[in-house]
Amino acid sequence: MSQAAVAEHALGIEPAESPLTPESWGKLGMWVFLAADAMSFGGLLAGYGMLRYGDPTWPQPSTILGISLTALMTFLLICSSVSMVEALAAIRRGNQDRLQLFLFLTVAGGLTFLSLQAYEWTNLMVHEGQSISTNNFGATFFILTGFHGCHVFGGVVYLSAVLGRSSRGVAGALAAALTAVLGTLCVVLFTSRTVAAAAHPTLAYALIPILLATVAAAVVYGVARALRAPGREVYDAHNNNEVEIAALYWHFVDLIWILVFTFVYLV
Amino acid sequence: MAVHTPEELDKEERRYLVIWFWLAVLTLFELGVANLHYAKAGVVAVLVILALTKAAMVALYYMHLVAEKRTLTWIAVTPLVLCVWLLFMLAPDLGSARREWTHKTPTAGAPAHEAHHD
Numbered sequence: 001m002s003q004a005a006v007a008e009h010a011l012g013i014e015p016a017e018s019p020l021t022p023e024s025w026g027k028l029g030m031w032v033f034l035a036a037d038a039m040s041f042g043g044l045l046a047g048y049g050m051l052r053y054g055d056p057t058w059p060q061p062s063t064i065l066g067i068s069l070t071a072l073m074t075f076l077l078i079c080s081s082v083s084m085v086e087a088l089a090a091i092r093r094g095n096q097d098r099l100q101l102f103l104f105l106t107v108a109g110g111l112t113f114l115s116l117q118a119y120e121w122t123n124l125m126v127h128e129g130q131s132i133s134t135n136n137f138g139a140t141f142f143i144l145t146g147f148h149g150c151h152v153f154g155g156v157v158y159l160s161a162v163l164g165r166s167s168r169g170v171a172g173a174l175a176a177a178l179t180a181v182l183g184t185l186c187v188v189l190f191t192s193r194t195v196a197a198a199a200h201p202t203l204a205y206a207l208i209p210i211l212l213a214t215v216a217a218a219v220v221y222g223v224a225r226a227l228r229a230p231g232r233e234v235y236d237a238h239n240n241n242e243v244e245i246a247a248l249y250w251h252f253v254d255l256i257w258i259l260v261f262t263f264v265y266l267v
Numbered sequence: 268m269a270v271h272t273p274e275e276l277d278k279e280e281r282r283y284l285v286i287w288f289w290l291a292v293l294t295l296f297e298l299g300v301a302n303l304h305y306a307k308a309g310v311v312a313v314l315v316i317l318a319l320t321k322a323a324m325v326a327l328y329y330m331h332l333v334a335e336k337r338t339l340t341w342i343a344v345t346p347l348v349l350c351v352w353l354l355f356m357l358a359p360d361l362g363s364a365r366r367e368w369t370h371k372t373p374t375a376g377a378p379a380h381e382a383h384h385d
Contacts, residue, residue: 031342038343042350050357067298074294081329082287089280092271251329255322262318266301267311 030245034252037151041256044147045263048140059137061265064128066120073116074261080109081254084159084247094237096166100224103163106250107180108217110156111187115209117149118188122195141264148260151253156180162246163224165234172227179223183216286328293321 052058083105090098121142124130132142157180164176191209235243271279297317303310327333332340 028339028342031339035342035346038346039349042346043353046350046353046357049354050361053361062301067301071294071298075291078287078290078294081325082283085283085329086280089276089283092276093273248330251325254329255325258321258325259318262297262314266297266314 024241024245026241026245027248030248034248037252038256041147041259044140044144045259048144048264051136051140055136061137061267064124064130064137065141065265066123067265069116069120070261070265073113073120074257076109076113076116077254077257080106080113081251083109084250088240088243088247091166091235091240091243092237096233096235099166099235099243100163100221103159103166104217104221104224107156107159107163107220108214110152110159110250111180111184111213111217112210114149114152114156114184115187115191115213117145117152118191119195119205119209121145122192126196144260144264148253148256151256153184155250155253156184158246158249160220160224162243163220164227165242167224167227169234172224175227176220176224179220180216183219187212187216282328286324290321290324293317 083102087099087102087106090102130138130141132139157177160180161173161177164172164174166172167176187209190212194208195205297314300310300313300317326343332343
């Protein structure tokens, strides 16, 4: 490495752009990862489409699945995408408080999405008799939505780590990520048990997971804020590449759900 | 790293809200189209176009692909091309799979879980 490159590296400045790559190698890496991940989802969606077209007895999804609830989940993810871009815009202005607020809202959106999915799955299993082994519909539905749900969970932990890191570096990232994992587990388990125990679940039960998810997100936010060390901010107006890369992942999760919602629930 | 002026950020934030509005409107429109009782193929075509439009809006404006280098656009488009290719490769099997099902299940309206217990 040349002396100039070493000096740039020490200052946290990335090397000048090459004509074939974007300004950040991290961003390029995330895009390559997302492209590979998109092919996984593409394969699953193609398999779903082929099985469905080849089977004239395939049930109409709207007769089994709750379209209103999933439309709400779609709207929720769209809103969380907006809060994510607002978080990025905030740190580009150097506003730490707004960065943390909008990251918190995005994590809360992801957790609420997961708890609504737990509600939907439990309802399908307990009251509709569906499972991954019932038929091709059940197998493809649970694999596709489960694979996406895993991505949302990963996104919640990732964004919680960014939220924690924005407060106090690596220690904050680890504390907030661990809190997010535990919070998600509590929300999903409690939601499933509540719905499974209910004789006649209604949309009112969906309020329980929303409340729980908000509490879990608030705990993550509280941990991140409690760890905050003023004057030691990791991100600022000129150094926010990590936030942008995390945002790419979250928007990808939203983009994939837009396709899953249409192909699995509406078509 | 790109430096953003306050004016650019104001403009971007307004654009984010406009895109959010259109994503919400298109989602509502999708719900309406899904409940139409016209020809299934037409409804499916409209739904697919709407979904791809929404996905493109997220990729272009929220993931900033519209302002990125062309290299990233090629990386993003590659999986789409490969998935369409995969669909075309699987297409020849579709006709035979559907014929096989039709022979297996004389009553096409039977529930799927019953049809599998053969």
